[in-house]
Amino acid sequence: MPDQQDTLVVRRQRPAPGIAIVTAVGEIDLLTAPRLHRALARVREPTILLDLTGVTFLAAAGLTVLVAANAEALSAGRRFGVVGAAGMARRTLEVSGVAELVPSYASMAEADAG
Template sequence: MTERIPFTRSSRDGPAFRTVHHPAIPRPRPSAENLLRVQRIRWNEDLLVVAAAGEIDLATAGRLEQALRGHLPAATVLDLSEVGFLGVAGLRVIESAAARARTERRTTSVVADSRPVLRLLQLFGTETQIPVYRRLDHAILEVPNQ
């Protein structure tokens, strides 16, 4: 926002003006609920789809972690196709859930198609530990039959 203030010195054409810049007033950050939506969809008795939409970062990773807690079926597909940003905190939640699934003899897979999400999964080598698919229907077809 700019404000014009008359300069104290005058010229023959009238008072001179200068522009004063005020620092922008910081806006409050949206709540975690507004930054990330997480939905648990029970596909069948052996498959749970956890769909996330928004940004997964340090502020919102807890919401994803909460959705991946408790008693889970034989297979879990984490659908990140609507996620525009995945931070390291979110990646740690995904890796932790997959490690827990392995110890409990369950499967976990990820669906992602946005460049920022795929890039982070690739940089940390997560796609070598957890199957990553570009489409949800492909992930569901690959779920082992129990």
């Protein structure tokens, strides 16, 4: 049986000055959410975009990370947004109400315009 930590891969890139894109691929649940939280907490760029295009499962622990990341960014004068959530991840954001709290964009192009 694979290690539960292997169900989420988190990568960070800086495509332009002042912008960080954190990409999550896999499942964000109680066991993997702390990894995402740590990755987001290390980002210091003024704009932080979390790419959820590759997320297949988003549990309550993941929602907590998103709400906290948004609150931390706002209190530090930064911009945080979620990009590309689809399928179950998108539905979880909408049903939970988190989509109303955390800026969400369908694509990176939309996030750049936002």
